[in-house]
Structures are given as C-alpha cells and as structure tokens.
C-alpha cells in the first residue's frame with residue numbers, strides 16, 4: 001500500500017544510515033514529506049525527495065532553530081521520529097562520567113529537545129505522532145556490556161510513556177520501539193572492533209550480538225509474532241490497530257498493567273513484534 005502518509009510532514013533524526021535511513025525511505029515510499037536530518041549531511045545524499053538538513057541533536061539551539069525554520073518554510077511536523085543514538089560497549093566499571101553524560105545527552109536528552117521543539121505545533125493541530133527508538137537492551141532486558149546504553153534506552157521508554165500519558169487526550173500519540181539487533185553500519189563497526197580487541201572470530205562476535213536478540217523474542221511466552229512494525233500507518237489505522245491488539249490479547253497480568261489518568265482514559269500494552277518489544281498507548285474511547 002502506498003500513500004498512507006500522503007501530505008504529512010515527517011521529521012527523522014539520524015536519517016543518514018541504519019534504522020533512521022530505513023524509516024526515511026519507508027516514509028518517502030508512503031508519500032510523506034520527509035525532513036531527513038543527520039549530524040553528517042553527507043550521509044543524507046541519495047535520499048531523493050526529502051528535505052535534507054544538518055541537525056546535531058545534542059544542540060538545543062540547533063534543534064530549536066530547525067523547528068522554527070521547518071514550521072515557517074515546510075509546514076507543521078505531523079510525525080517526529082527520534083532515532084539518533086549511540087551504543088557504549090561495557091559494564092559500569094568501563095563507563096566514565098564522560099561516557100555516561102555523552103550517552104544520556106545523545107540518547108535521551110536529544111529526545112527531550114526535539115519533543116519540546118516540535119510538540120507545540122502538534123498540539124495546535126490537535127494531532128501528531130512521536131516515535132522514539134529505544135532498544136530491547138533497556139528495561140525490557142539486561143544485556144551484558146550495555147550498562148549505560150541500557151540505562152538510556154530504559155529512560156527513553158519512561159520518557160515516552162510520560163509524554164503519552166500527558167498528551168494522548170490532546171491528539172498526540174507517543175510510542176517507543178525496542179528493536180533487537182538490526183544490521184546497520186555502526187553495528188558492523190562495533191562487531192569488527194570487538195572481534196579485534198578480544199581476538200575472537202568475526203562470525204562468533206556477530207552471533208553473540210544476534211543471540212540475545214532472538215533469546216529476547218523467545219522469552220515472551222513462546223509466542224512469536226512475525227509481523228514487521230509498520231510506522232507508516234495513518235493516524236486512524238494506527239488507532240484501530242492498537243485497539244484491535246488490545247482486544248485480541250489476553251488480559252495483562254496486574255504487574256503489566258499501568259493505570260490511566262484516574263478515570264481509566266488510556267491503557268498501555270506491550271507487544272512483541274519481530275524481536276522488538278513495543279509500547280503502544282491507546283485511548284479507551
């Protein structure tokens with residue numbers, strides 16, 4: 001199906017390669033007006049049809065300036081995809097204060113910056129979708145040597161839930177996606193670096209990167225759902241899909257149920273799709 005995002009403006013951070021690039025490509029194929037941003041604009045070459053902008057998500061000034069510029073010259077952003085992130089390899093003893101601050105700044109505070117900059121225009125239009133790329137290595141699972149990375153991605157899940165709870169009744173959806181291991185240039189670099197430093201064969205290191213991801217999938221009650229995540233669904237479809245998921249799923253055990261706003265206005269459900277644990281937030285009415 002094509003054209004499901006026709007006419008919508010979608011801004012993607014870290015769209016130069018990997019997951020961000022794939023999202024930008026998919027959104028373009030669905031007819032969105034994509035604003036593809038990255039720290040390295042050279043990587044945005046080839047994204048034909050997209051507005052290509054340099055954006056360092058670690059700079060509040062740059063994020064705010066881009067939000068103003070896009071609002072003025074392109075239009076209101078309907079979909080914000082926060083994809084920029086960095087994987088620090090190591091345990092607590094390998095993580096200096098600088099490593100900690102860098103990871104939290106790039107992986108978490110960047111989302112605080114972009115959401116603060118783009119949410120007001122969404123609220124004016126009473127609709128908008130925020131998609132934050134978290135990870136299975138987070139509060140979903142503890143993974144060896146993902147100490148600060150896991151902490152940042154758990155924070156992304158918390159941040160996303162908080163935004164969803166605050167704004168779902170004002171037309172804003174906020175969802176976090178928690179991928180397992182995904183082929184990307186930085187993954188290849190990390191595998192090569194680890195193979196070199198530990199003097200292990202490349203294939204063995206690659207397998208260890210993939211194994212935790214498939215184990216995460218298997219541990220969810222043995223249920224494997226192979227559906228790919230579809231970020232391109234229109235607002236209306238998205239809502240009904242999420243509701244259908246809720247209806248079809250068995251009742252959640254109490255510890256997996258989160259309260260609404262006192263009036264039970266919304267519910268969360270975790271579902272496992274193709275190695276990813278995703279948080280859907282749906283309105284009950």
Ligand SMILES: NC(=O)c1ccc[n+]([C@@H]2O[C@H](COP(=O)([O-])OP(=O)(O)OC[C@H]3O[C@@H](n4cnc5c(N)ncnc54)[C@H](O)[C@@H]3O)[C@@H](O)[C@H]2O)c1
Pocket residue numbers: 013014015016017018019020037038039040043055056057058083084085086087106133134135136178179180181182183184185186187
């Ligand atoms: N690849 C995986 O296995 C995997 C798994 C789970 C989650 N993720 C998450 O998905 C996201 C993308 O990872 P990936 O591996 O697909 O891509 P990647 O790491 O290969 O690419 C990251 C991109 O971010 C850009 N970037 C770096 N610093 C930036 C900054 N300050 N401002 C703007 N852009 C910046 C880089 O130029 C690059 O284009 C990350 O948040 C990552 O944590 C990846």
